[in-house]
Amino acid sequence: MTQDDLLAFDRQHIWHPYSSISKPLPIYPVESASGVRIRLSNGRELIDGMASWWSVIHGYNHPVLTAALQEQAAKLPHVMFGGLTHEPAVTLARHLVELTSDPLELVFFADSGSVAVEVAMKMAIQYFHAAGRPSKKRFLTIRSGYHGDVFHCMSVSDPVSGMHQIFKGVLPEYLFADRPECSFYDEWDRNDPGSFEKCIAEHHDSLCGVILEPIVQGAGGMRFYHPEYLRRVRELCDHYDVLLIADEIATGFGRSGKLFACEHAMIAPDILCLGKALTGGYMTLAAVLTSRNVGEMISSGDPGVFMHGPTFMANPLACAVANASIQLLLESDWQQKISNLEKGLQLGLAPCTDLKNVADVRVLGGIGVVEMREPVDMGHIQPAFVEKGVWVRPFGRLVYVMPPYCIEQEDLAVLTAAICEVVEEEQRR
Numbered sequence: 001m002t003q004d005d006l007l008a009f010d011r012q013h014i015w016h017p018y019s020s021i022s023k024p025l026p027i028y029p030v031e032s033a034s035g036v037r038i039r040l041s042n043g044r045e046l047i048d049g050m051a052s053w054w055s056v057i058h059g060y061n062h063p064v065l066t067a068a069l070q071e072q073a074a075k076l077p078h079v080m081f082g083g084l085t086h087e088p089a090v091t092l093a094r095h096l097v098e099l100t101s102d103p104l105e106l107v108f109f110a111d112s113g114s115v116a117v118e119v120a121m122k123m124a125i126q127y128f129h130a131a132g133r134p135s136k137k138r139f140l141t142i143r144s145g146y147h148g149d150v151f152h153c154m155s156v157s158d159p160v161s162g163m164h165q166i167f168k169g170v171l172p173e174y175l176f177a178d179r180p181e182c183s184f185y186d187e188w189d190r191n192d193p194g195s196f197e198k199c200i201a202e203h204h205d206s207l208c209g210v211i212l213e214p215i216v217q218g219a220g221g222m223r224f225y226h227p228e229y230l231r232r233v234r235e236l237c238d239h240y241d242v243l244l245i246a247d248e249i250a251t252g253f254g255r256s257g258k259l260f261a262c263e264h265a266m267i268a269p270d271i272l273c274l275g276k277a278l279t280g281g282y283m284t285l286a287a288v289l290t291s292r293n294v295g296e297m298i299s300s301g302d303p304g305v306f307m308h309g310p311t312f313m314a315n316p317l318a319c320a321v322a323n324a325s326i327q328l329l330l331e332s333d334w335q336q337k338i339s340n341l342e343k344g345l346q347l348g349l350a351p352c353t354d355l356k357n358v359a360d361v362r363v364l365g366g367i368g369v370v371e372m373r374e375p376v377d378m379g380h381i382q383p384a385f386v387e388k389g390v391w392v393r394p395f396g397r398l399v400y401v402m403p404p405y406c407i408e409q410e411d412l413a414v415l416t417a418a419i420c421e422v423v424e425e426e427q428r429r
């Protein structure tokens with residue numbers, strides 16, 4: 001098949017994320033990738049700024065991860081998890097229990113981030129059902145969040161960017177507090193959680209869970225909020241007997257500068273969702289952790305079991321790669337790498353601050369964001385980045401990067417310079 005044939009078929013028959021059939025955006029065929037470089041079929045190499053949406057933390061085609069995958073494939077690629085177990089799953093569960101905060105000691109393996117969020121929400125509902133308080137089955141969240149694309153995940157994602165009005169009548173309607181305004185770097189304003197305080201005080205009788213992304217709101221706005229906000233949410237959840245679900249699918253495994261973003265506020269959630277970087281970006285796998293208390297309550301009620309069990313639950317290939325990825329991360333000086341990444345991003349993106357079309361530039365850990373005043377024109381900006389040899393995929397008003405942790409300073413400088421140039425050129429269009 002020639003490249004032209006491949007692209008023609010793709011254009012005619014394949015959906016891409018958030019894509020239009022009648023007005024498709026440019027699509028680039030990829031031949032291979034290694035380290036921080038994506039090789040296009042036309043021979044062009046791109047320095048990757050996206051880590052394939054937070055997931056490829058060690059870079060592409062890492063020899064250790066590839067070896068773990070091949071070894072596992074030769075032994076046991078898959079077996080059902082109902083009534084059977086295997087070493088890769090047990091080792092991974094051990095890792096996750098050990099790395100996360102103390103009360104979290106039960107692990108449910110799910111097949112994607114969205115499914116993990118659904119599982120977490122079902123856990124909260126079943127917990128209060130078993131506790132004899134079945135009227136507590138709604139959720140409270142904060143605006144500008146993102147929790148995935150399936151229905152319940154959408155129902156707690158930002159109602160505006162999540163286009164709730166299209167799905168009105170089908171989508172469950174949950175409660176939204178104002179988004180946090182006090183940024184990670186601002187002086188703490190104790191009035192910031194006011195809207196949240198009011199919501200939970202008014203509705204706690206019908207609430208089983210609060211769900212939010214700790215510290216970093218990802219696809220709903222790429223915002224970094226104050227750790228005191230999260231601490232206050234934890235206090236209020238305890239006070240009103242509502243479970244706190246932390247969605248660390250994007251932030252988990254070091255991205256924000258801590259292994260898990262909840263550590264910025266030194267709190268532990270009742271339920272934790274992990275995904276994306278869990279397998280170092282090799283394949284899809286997610287995990288939901290909860291406390292023994294929650295697990296025992298769910299198991300004590302009717303029907304006495306937790307009601308979920310996906311076909312590919314705890315897929316051995318995915319678990320084996322996840323184990324190798326976690327080991328790689330822990331053996332590396334990841335804190336230093338993230339700290340260098342943070343400094344490189346701050347330095348490299350600083351020139352954007354003065355541009356008239358830029359509303360804000362912010363960096364936290366391995367995440368760099370240039371927030372524009374107007375939504376970018378993807379049909380123009382995407383080829384402009386490729387032309388400069390970098391892979392950056394903006395959405396809406398956000399031009400942002402979260403490169404693999406292994407990116408060298410020179411490559412990072414090329415990446416950030418390309419962003420500054422492209423954003424500056426946008427200004428003159």
Ligand SMILES: *Cc1c(COP(=O)(O)O)cnc(C)c1O
Binds near residue numbers: 115147275
């Ligand atoms: C990506 C993401 C999800 C959804 O994960 P998928 O694997 O795409 O289903 C949920 N929550 C957050 C915070 C995410 O970033």
